[in-house]
Amino acid sequence: MTTTTTRPATLIVIGGGPAGYVAAIRASQLGIRTTLVERDALGGICLNWGCIPTKALLHAADTLSAVRSASDLGIDIAGDVTIDIARMVGRSRAVSDRLRQGVQYLLKKHRVEVVRGQARLNGAGAVQVTGEDAKGNRQLDADAILIATGAGPRSLETLPVDGERxxxxxxxxxxxxxxxxxxxxxxxxxxxxxxxxxxxxxxxxxxxxxxxxxxxxxxxxxxxxxxxxxxxxxxxxxxxxxxxxxxxxxxxxxxxxxxxxxxxxxxxxxxxxxxGVVGNTADLGLENTAAVIEQGCIRADEFGRTDDPRIFAAGDVCGAPMLAHKASREAVRCVEYLAGLQVDPQPPLIPACTYCDPQVASVGLTESAARADGREVSVGRMPFHSNGKALALGQPEGFVKTVFDAQTGELLGAHLVGTEVTELIQGLSLARQLEATDEDLVQHVYAHPTLSEAIGESALAALGRAIHG
Missing domain, CATH: 3.50.50.60 (FAD/NAD(P)-binding domain)
Structure with missing residues (x-):
């Protein structure tokens, strides 16, 4: 990888998703004149066709399940519960539309020029744009280029997608x-x-x-x-x-x-x-650069540097884990590195969340991965059926599992399944980032009654001191 660290005066960002628009805003904050090129809708797949609209639909599904089980809470709802799929979909699209307008406002607020069209690399520091704003053809030039084009669905020969069946x-x-x-x-x-x-x-x-x-x-x-x-x-x-x-x-x-x-x-x-998904690397003109594509993604280091000294990359186009929050963090790190700020070379921890019913959230090593790494581990597990808040919510299924280094007490990983665990993972992710130990988690006072109490009980279980488990 290149080791060039010269601060650019101008930057072109290709792609307006969670990596691209965040990178553009941060670059502008740091005094770099920035242009963002997006061929479709601002916000990228996550905001328009991924994270946000799916969560809106899943909220509707959760509400439907709650209504159907309301009698368990002593609430009787007269009549049949009906589904209006068009209104469900309409609401999810409205949520995406509102956030997309917010992204557009933020880019304008931070004086980022947005150019609509298809970008293609055209030599050192040059990007050719065709499409809406380019009125056929327009060339942009900058000291550095950041590719943040995201990823799209992987196709299978045995399952040709037709949009019908x-x-x-x-x-x-x-x-x-x-x-x-x-x-x-x-x-x-x-x-x-x-x-x-x-x-x-x-x-x-x-x-x-x-x-x-x-x-x-x-x-x-x-x-x-x-x-x-x-x-x-x-x-x-x-x-x-x-x-x-x-x-x-x-x-x-x-x-x-x-x-x-x-x-x-x-x-x-x-x-x-x-x-699965694959990086959006096609028709970018990467063949005109020294950047390398590996397994469908652009090869980039911890600062977003590619094999071409003027081209950087961040987000899903660089490979797994393909998550919006990881993309945004990578983009900020890359731009801050470009601006000459001191950036920790150690990549940050990336939590993972799945919003099915039951929800799943995790950070760090699984138990099997920790053991395969040669670690002696202590494992704690706290079921939600022993948690007062979970019982009060009528959601007693699931658990918090914590994995610690048995010698040092280091929190190696945390794995949660159950109601709203995607909100709980934040505390454990921060704990691991701050190098908290099992004793730190045990000594912390958790408000009662909350689901978060299961975190402390899980740490107690790992030490053989469980109270409620």
């Missing part, structure tokens, strides 16, 4: 009607969130995953708990299973599901392909 996540976000049955291919975060959403609407959902567990990047205890919870909800979960299109009929997609040596062919109203 076979969907990717974009189609799943704007359904015209609730499908009677849905096959979700891929049990990562995206697949599990959509499976959870459509199951809440009454769709008969089947999830297949080629690997041996759902959410395969999570701690195995969490993965197993989610698979069991999904099964309890009536979702069919098949791991170690591949899926291929057998034929398209007028009323269904017939899919061949293969588990080991056994296979069966079944009809589904819709098929949702969630086979």
């Amino acid at each position: 076979i969907w990717n996540y974009r189609h799943a976000l704007v359904p015209q009607a609730v499908p009677s049955s849905l096959l979700v291919v891929g049990a990562g975060a995206i697949g599990m969130e959509f499976a959870s959403f459509y199951a809440a609407l009454g769709t008969q959902v089947t999830v297949v995953e080629t690997r041996d567990a759902v959410l395969p990047n999570e701690d195995i205890d969490v993965s197993n708990h989610v698979a069991h919870a999904f099964t309890q909800r009536g979702i069919l979960v098949r791991t170690g299973t591949s899926a291929a299109l057998n034929r398209l009929a007028e009323d269904a997609a017939w899919m061949t599901l293969r588990t080991g040596d056994a296979s069966d062919t079944l009809p589904f109203d819709k098929v949702l392909v969630c086979a």
Whole structure:
């Protein structure tokens, strides 16, 4: 990688998603004259077709589940609960629209020039833009270029997406009607969130995953708990299973599901392909630079430097983990490095969240990864069924699991599953960043009654001193 650290006076950012628009704003704050080029909607996939609209839909699903179980709380709701999928989708699009307008305002506030169109690298420090604002063709020049073009859905030859019977996540976000049955291919975060959403609407959902567990990047205890919870909800979960299109009929997609040596062919109203995402590197003119593409992503170091001294990259286009908060943090680090600020070479910890029902959140090493690393570990686990707030909410399923170095007490990882754990992971992520130990977590006073008490109880359990577990 290049070691050039000359502060640029001008910067072009390609891509207006969580990496691009954040980078542009921070660069402007640091006195770098910045132009942002975006070919589609500001906010990128996350704001328009990912994180935000899916969470709006999942909130609707959670509300639907709460209404259906209201009688458990002594609340009787007269009449049948009905679903208006058009209004659900309309609200999710409205939320995205509002945030997109906010991004546009912030860029204007920070004096970032926004150019609409397709950007293509055209020699040292030059970007050719074609499209809306370029009125056919426009060349931009800058001292440095930051590529933040994000990622798009990975395609599978055996599952050609047509937008009718076979969907990717974009189609799943704007359904015209609730499908009677849905096959979700891929049990990562995206697949599990959509499976959870459509199951809440009454769709008969089947999830297949080629690997041996759902959410395969999570701690195995969490993965197993989610698979069991999904099964309890009536979702069919098949791991170690591949899926291929057998034929398209007028009323269904017939899919061949293969588990080991056994296979069966079944009809589904819709098929949702969630086979991961790949970096958006096509048609950028990278062949005109020294930047290197590895496994579909741009190779960049901890400061966003590529193999070309004037080109930097941040976010999903650089590879896993492909998460919006990771993209934004990478972008800020890259721009601050460009501006000559002192930047910690150690990449920050990145928490992961999945918003299915039940929610999943984690940070750091899984138990198996810590042991594989040769660590002697102590593990604590606190079930939510012993937590007063969880019981009061009627959400007693799930747990907090903490993994510590048995010798030093260092918090190595935390893995949570259950209601609102995506809000709890913040404390554990900060604790690990501040190098908190098991004793630190035990000595901390947690407000009562809160779900966060399970964190302290989990640390107590790791020390063999559990009170409520």
